[in-house]
Amino acid sequence: MIKDLCFEIIETCPNNCMFCSSCSSIDKRKIIDFDLFKRTIDYLLEKGAYV
Numbered sequence: 001m002i003k004d005l006c007f008e009i010i011e012t013c014p015n016n017c018m019f020c021s022s023c024s025s026i027d028k029r030k031i032i033d034f035d036l037f038k039r040t041i042d043y044l045l046e047k048g049a050y051v
């Protein structure tokens with residue numbers, strides 16, 4: 001059962017925290033593909049997740 005889910009849709013972040021678990025930075029431009037995002041949300045809803 002999924003109790004909590006964190007979706008990182010973009011890697012860009014200006015904060016530059018020393019221990020960032022997302023490896024984010026101001027220079028990164030990667031954004032999740034919309035179709036992949038939608039398919040993932042649909043899959044989770046199908047499995048009973050609440051959004």
Ligand code: SF4
Nearest residue numbers: 013015016017020024
């Ligand atoms: S932990 Fe990473 S994503 Fe979160 S604010 Fe810091 S640099 Fe940004």
